[in-house]
Amino acid sequence: MLPASVQTELLQSLFSFLRVSLMILLIVTPIIALMELLRLYKLLDPLLNPLHRLFGWMRIRRESVVALFVGIIFGIAYGGGVLLEEKRSGALNRRDALLVGIFLSLSHALIEDTLIFVAIGANWVVILLARILFTVVILLALLFFIPLDTPTRS
Amino acid sequence: MAHSTPTFGPSLRVGLKKGLWASWGIIKVMFPVTLAVTLMKVTPLLGWLAELFRPVMGAFGLRGETALPFILGSVLNLYVAIGAMIPLGLTPKEITILATMLLISHNLFVETAVIKGIGAPWFPLLLLRLGAAFLMGFILSQVL
Numbered sequence: 001m002l003p004a005s006v007q008t009e010l011l012q013s014l015f016s017f018l019r020v021s022l023m024i025l026l027i028v029t030p031i032i033a034l035m036e037l038l039r040l041y042k043l044l045d046p047l048l049n050p051l052h053r054l055f056g057w058m059r060i061r062r063e064s065v066v067a068l069f070v071g072i073i074f075g076i077a078y079g080g081g082v083l084l085e086e087k088r089s090g091a092l093n094r095r096d097a098l099l100v101g102i103f104l105s106l107s108h109a110l111i112e113d114t115l116i117f118v119a120i121g122a123n124w125v126v127i128l129l130a131r132i133l134f135t136v137v138i139l140l141a142l143l144f145f146i147p148l149d150t151p152t153r154s
Numbered sequence: 155m156a157h158s159t160p161t162f163g164p165s166l167r168v169g170l171k172k173g174l175w176a177s178w179g180i181i182k183v184m185f186p187v188t189l190a191v192t193l194m195k196v197t198p199l200l201g202w203l204a205e206l207f208r209p210v211m212g213a214f215g216l217r218g219e220t221a222l223p224f225i226l227g228s229v230l231n232l233y234v235a236i237g238a239m240i241p242l243g244l245t246p247k248e249i250t251i252l253a254t255m256l257l258i259s260h261n262l263f264v265e266t267a268v269i270k271g272i273g274a275p276w277f278p279l280l281l282l283r284l285g286a287a288f289l290m291g292f293i294l295s296q297v298l
Contacts, residue, residue: 098275
């Protein structure tokens, strides 16, 4: 028989685990379903022009906004297939790959990853808004050192 | 294959099924980690580890034990990290700081491979992620 203190620890962990599991089930399931519908009905396509304006301060080309947005919503690992396809098709040039790389390195999978930490009790304002603010500040600072597109005009 | 728009009802069902499957995947990954860290907690192992990492994690207002989820999350993924956080009994402030650090630095092997694949300089960006995680951890420990 396990000592009482060990039993208490195990029970406590089990309860916390069940609580977090339930939260994850309730949060992740509809999010994945929603993302599936977004993908299936191509609901993101009409957003490309407004998004291009939203990210105008980055001086990123319209073609590259797809890669950026897929990473922001779906993440680097899950959106990886799309990201690599954008590179293969030539939509993502060198400068934009750097910009997208910097942005996504600091902020990506903003919906699901944020919510799974809300499930265990993190403050969403801090983990979401502070993270985005931090990303924008760092990127703005780095933009000083990133020249605009190389002279090869296409 | 015909390119007709899929109907909403079945699409939603497929989406929900995928969602349930993904949730189950997360829960399945978390369980053994939560169990292992709980076992570490009832042995001196977690205490030793906490002692070892106290100076590092202390810079972010965190206890030494939190090095475990941070390292596991950075190398593996966020679900493993959350599994490891569950037995630690962290305060909301500690959870928020650690979550921010992990949201910036996680799954580094897989994600760095993708970053490299899109033609971005992967090594500086890897350092950027680690540096940013530490910087944000420090800032939040001061302002929260």
